Amino acid sequence: DTAVSQTPKYLVTQMGNDKSIKCEQNLGHDTMYWYKQDSKKFLKIMFSYNNKELIINETVPNRFSPKSPDKAHLNLHINSLELGDSAVYFCASSFTSGITDTQYFGPGTRLTVL
Amino acid sequence: ILNVEQSPQSLHVQEGDSTNFTCSFPSSNFYALHWYRWETAKSPEALFVMTLNGDEKKKGRISATLNTKEGYSYLYIKGSQPEDSATYLCAFKYSGAGSYQLTFGKGTKLSVIP
Numbered sequence: 001d002t003a004v005s006q007t008p009k010y011l012v013t014q015m016g017n018d019k020s021i022k023c024e025q026n027l028g029h030d031t032m033y034w035y036k037q038d039s040k041k042f043l044k045i046m047f048s049y050n051n052k053e054l055i056i057n058e059t060v061p062n063r064f065s066p067k068s069p070d071k072a073h074l075n076l077h078i079n080s081l082e083l084g085d086s087a088v089y090f091c092a093s094s095f096t097s098g099i100t101d102t103q104y105f106g107p108g109t110r111l112t113v114l
Numbered sequence: 115i116l117n118v119e120q121s122p123q124s125l126h127v128q129e130g131d132s133t134n135f136t137c138s139f140p141s142s143n144f145y146a147l148h149w150y151r152w153e154t155a156k157s158p159e160a161l162f163v164m165t166l167n168g169d170e171k172k173k174g175r176i177s178a179t180l181n182t183k184e185g186y187s188y189l190y191i192k193g194s195q196p197e198d199s200a201t202y203l204c205a206f207k208y209s210g211a212g213s214y215q216l217t218f219g220k221g222t223k224l225s226v227i228p
Contacts, residue, residue: 042218044217048215099145099146099165103148105158
Protein backbone atom coordinates (compact mmCIF):
# COMPACT_ATOMS: atom_id res chain seq x y z
CA ASP A 1 0.00 0.00 0.00
CA THR A 2 1.66 3.21 -1.18
CA ALA A 3 1.22 6.04 1.31
CA VAL A 4 2.16 8.92 -1.01
CA SER A 5 2.04 8.27 -4.72
CA GLN A 6 2.97 10.43 -7.69
CA THR A 7 2.28 10.09 -11.38
CA PRO A 8 3.97 10.02 -13.72
CA LYS A 9 7.33 8.78 -12.53
CA TYR A 10 9.08 10.20 -15.60
CA LEU A 11 7.95 13.08 -17.77
CA VAL A 12 9.76 14.22 -20.90
CA THR A 13 8.35 17.22 -22.71
CA GLN A 14 9.20 20.13 -24.97
CA MET A 15 9.89 23.66 -23.86
CA GLY A 16 6.77 25.82 -23.81
CA ASN A 17 4.38 22.97 -23.04
CA ASP A 18 2.02 22.83 -20.06
CA LYS A 19 2.14 19.72 -17.88
CA SER A 20 0.78 18.37 -14.61
CA ILE A 21 2.11 16.01 -11.97
CA LYS A 22 -0.39 14.27 -9.72
CA CYS A 23 0.03 13.45 -6.05
CA GLU A 24 -2.20 11.41 -3.80
CA GLN A 25 -1.84 10.43 -0.16
CA ASN A 26 -3.90 7.78 1.64
CA LEU A 27 -2.67 8.65 5.13
CA GLY A 28 -5.50 10.99 6.06
CA HIS A 29 -3.04 13.86 6.42
CA ASP A 30 -4.11 17.49 6.43
CA THR A 31 -1.01 19.03 4.91
CA MET A 32 0.67 18.37 1.59
CA TYR A 33 3.83 19.76 0.02
CA TRP A 34 5.73 20.01 -3.22
CA TYR A 35 9.52 20.00 -3.24
CA LYS A 36 12.00 20.44 -6.06
CA GLN A 37 15.34 18.67 -5.97
CA ASP A 38 17.60 21.14 -7.68
CA SER A 39 20.77 20.59 -9.67
CA LYS A 40 22.83 20.72 -6.48
CA LYS A 41 20.68 17.94 -5.05
CA PHE A 42 19.02 20.12 -2.40
CA LEU A 43 15.38 19.45 -1.63
CA LYS A 44 13.69 22.87 -1.71
CA ILE A 45 10.12 23.56 -0.61
CA MET A 46 7.88 24.97 -3.30
CA PHE A 47 4.44 24.91 -1.70
CA SER A 48 2.64 23.68 1.36
CA TYR A 49 -1.13 23.31 1.42
CA ASN A 50 -3.14 22.91 4.61
CA ASN A 51 -6.92 23.03 4.87
CA LYS A 52 -7.19 25.10 1.71
CA GLU A 53 -4.48 27.48 2.87
CA LEU A 54 -1.65 27.72 0.39
CA ILE A 55 1.79 28.81 1.48
CA ILE A 56 4.00 29.66 -1.45
CA ASN A 57 7.75 29.88 -1.50
CA GLU A 58 8.30 33.35 -2.93
CA THR A 59 11.09 32.13 -5.19
CA VAL A 60 8.75 29.83 -7.14
CA PRO A 61 7.75 31.29 -10.53
CA ASN A 62 4.03 31.83 -10.99
CA ARG A 63 4.12 29.36 -13.90
CA PHE A 64 3.88 26.75 -11.14
CA SER A 65 0.51 26.34 -9.50
CA PRO A 66 -0.72 23.69 -7.09
CA LYS A 67 -4.30 22.48 -7.31
CA SER A 68 -6.02 20.53 -4.55
CA PRO A 69 -9.35 18.95 -5.55
CA ASP A 70 -9.62 17.38 -2.08
CA LYS A 71 -7.57 16.78 1.04
CA ALA A 72 -5.93 13.65 -0.38
CA HIS A 73 -4.64 15.23 -3.58
CA LEU A 74 -2.27 18.05 -4.44
CA ASN A 75 -1.43 18.28 -8.12
CA LEU A 76 1.28 20.47 -9.59
CA HIS A 77 0.58 22.35 -12.82
CA ILE A 78 3.41 23.91 -14.75
CA ASN A 79 2.77 26.32 -17.59
CA SER A 80 5.19 27.30 -20.36
CA LEU A 81 7.87 24.85 -19.32
CA GLU A 82 11.46 26.04 -19.45
CA LEU A 83 14.74 24.12 -19.64
CA GLY A 84 15.53 25.12 -16.06
CA ASP A 85 12.42 23.36 -14.82
CA SER A 86 14.13 20.01 -15.41
CA ALA A 87 14.45 18.44 -11.98
CA VAL A 88 13.00 15.78 -9.73
CA TYR A 89 9.79 16.89 -8.02
CA PHE A 90 8.69 15.30 -4.76
CA CYS A 91 5.31 15.41 -3.14
CA ALA A 92 5.01 14.92 0.62
CA SER A 93 2.34 14.97 3.29
CA SER A 94 2.15 15.30 7.05
CA PHE A 95 -0.57 14.98 9.67
CA THR A 96 -0.52 18.71 10.31
CA SER A 97 2.04 21.44 9.63
CA GLY A 98 3.28 21.36 13.21
CA ILE A 99 6.85 21.48 14.44
CA THR A 100 7.34 17.78 15.04
CA ASP A 101 5.16 16.41 12.27
CA THR A 102 7.02 13.94 10.09
CA GLN A 103 6.68 14.38 6.37
CA TYR A 104 6.09 11.32 4.21
CA PHE A 105 7.49 11.56 0.72
CA GLY A 106 6.35 10.22 -2.61
CA PRO A 107 8.75 8.47 -5.01
CA GLY A 108 9.45 11.58 -7.07
CA THR A 109 8.76 12.60 -10.67
CA ARG A 110 11.73 13.21 -12.94
CA LEU A 111 10.83 16.03 -15.32
CA THR A 112 13.01 16.57 -18.37
CA VAL A 113 12.37 19.60 -20.54
CA LEU A 114 13.91 19.45 -24.01
CA ILE B 115 18.67 32.36 3.81
CA LEU B 116 18.81 29.39 6.21
CA ASN B 117 21.90 27.25 5.74
CA VAL B 118 21.88 23.64 6.78
CA GLU B 119 25.29 22.09 6.26
CA GLN B 120 26.09 18.42 6.39
CA SER B 121 29.49 16.81 6.50
CA PRO B 122 31.07 14.84 5.12
CA GLN B 123 29.35 14.90 1.73
CA SER B 124 30.10 11.20 1.26
CA LEU B 125 31.59 8.44 3.28
CA HIS B 126 32.77 4.88 2.63
CA VAL B 127 33.08 2.50 5.57
CA GLN B 128 33.72 -1.21 5.97
CA GLU B 129 30.94 -3.46 7.19
CA GLY B 130 31.08 -3.58 10.97
CA ASP B 131 32.67 -0.15 11.40
CA SER B 132 30.87 2.52 13.39
CA THR B 133 30.55 5.95 11.87
CA ASN B 134 29.07 9.36 12.47
CA PHE B 135 28.30 12.52 10.55
CA THR B 136 27.31 16.08 11.30
CA CYS B 137 24.47 18.45 10.59
CA SER B 138 24.97 22.17 11.31
CA PHE B 139 22.04 24.58 11.43
CA PRO B 140 21.19 28.09 12.65
CA SER B 141 21.16 28.16 16.45
CA SER B 142 18.63 31.00 16.66
CA ASN B 143 14.86 30.51 16.28
CA PHE B 144 15.22 26.76 16.60
CA TYR B 145 12.03 24.71 16.40
CA ALA B 146 13.01 21.18 15.44
CA LEU B 147 15.53 19.09 13.58
CA HIS B 148 14.50 16.16 11.44
CA TRP B 149 16.70 13.32 10.18
CA TYR B 150 15.73 11.36 7.08
CA ARG B 151 17.19 8.29 5.42
CA TRP B 152 17.06 8.20 1.62
CA GLU B 153 17.89 5.00 -0.20
CA THR B 154 18.60 5.14 -3.90
CA ALA B 155 15.45 4.89 -6.05
CA LYS B 156 13.23 5.24 -2.98
CA SER B 157 11.62 8.10 -1.07
CA PRO B 158 13.16 9.82 1.95
CA GLU B 159 12.00 8.14 5.16
CA ALA B 160 11.88 9.80 8.55
CA LEU B 161 14.34 8.62 11.19
CA PHE B 162 14.09 11.11 14.04
CA VAL B 163 12.51 14.39 15.07
CA MET B 164 14.45 16.25 17.75
CA THR B 165 13.34 19.35 19.57
CA LEU B 166 15.15 19.71 22.90
CA ASN B 167 18.76 20.69 23.53
CA GLY B 168 20.62 17.60 24.69
CA ASP B 169 18.03 15.31 23.13
CA GLU B 170 19.22 11.87 22.15
CA LYS B 171 17.19 9.49 19.98
CA LYS B 172 17.87 5.87 19.11
CA LYS B 173 16.47 3.45 16.55
CA GLY B 174 18.27 0.12 16.48
CA ARG B 175 21.91 0.78 15.62
CA ILE B 176 21.27 4.40 14.65
CA SER B 177 21.24 7.23 17.16
CA ALA B 178 21.31 11.01 17.03
CA THR B 179 22.18 13.83 19.42
CA LEU B 180 21.19 17.47 19.37
CA ASN B 181 22.91 20.66 20.52
CA THR B 182 20.65 23.61 19.83
CA LYS B 183 22.88 26.17 21.56
CA GLU B 184 25.75 25.61 19.16
CA GLY B 185 23.61 24.48 16.23
CA TYR B 186 24.64 20.92 15.45
CA SER B 187 23.38 17.38 15.47
CA TYR B 188 25.33 14.15 15.11
CA LEU B 189 24.03 10.94 13.60
CA TYR B 190 25.80 7.75 14.70
CA ILE B 191 25.62 4.31 13.14
CA LYS B 192 27.03 1.46 15.18
CA GLY B 193 28.36 -1.61 13.36
CA SER B 194 27.45 -0.44 9.85
CA GLN B 195 25.77 -2.96 7.57
CA PRO B 196 25.44 -2.86 3.76
CA GLU B 197 21.72 -2.12 4.15
CA ASP B 198 22.66 1.13 5.92
CA SER B 199 23.96 2.45 2.60
CA ALA B 200 21.86 5.52 1.86
CA THR B 201 21.92 9.30 1.92
CA TYR B 202 21.16 10.73 5.35
CA LEU B 203 19.43 14.10 5.27
CA CYS B 204 18.90 16.51 8.08
CA ALA B 205 16.27 19.22 7.89
CA PHE B 206 15.83 22.31 10.04
CA LYS B 207 12.30 23.34 10.86
CA TYR B 208 11.72 27.08 10.80
CA SER B 209 8.77 29.42 10.93
CA GLY B 210 8.16 31.31 7.74
CA ALA B 211 5.20 32.87 5.93
CA GLY B 212 2.81 31.78 8.63
CA SER B 213 3.69 28.11 8.74
CA TYR B 214 6.51 25.76 9.66
CA GLN B 215 8.74 24.69 6.81
CA LEU B 216 11.69 22.36 6.44
CA THR B 217 14.95 23.39 4.91
CA PHE B 218 17.14 20.43 4.02
CA GLY B 219 20.87 19.89 3.95
CA LYS B 220 22.45 18.26 0.94
CA GLY B 221 22.91 15.01 2.81
CA THR B 222 25.72 12.63 3.64
CA LYS B 223 25.95 9.68 1.28
CA LEU B 224 27.03 6.58 3.17
CA SER B 225 28.35 3.50 1.38
CA VAL B 226 29.00 0.41 3.47
CA ILE B 227 31.42 -2.00 1.83
CA PRO B 228 30.77 -5.68 2.58
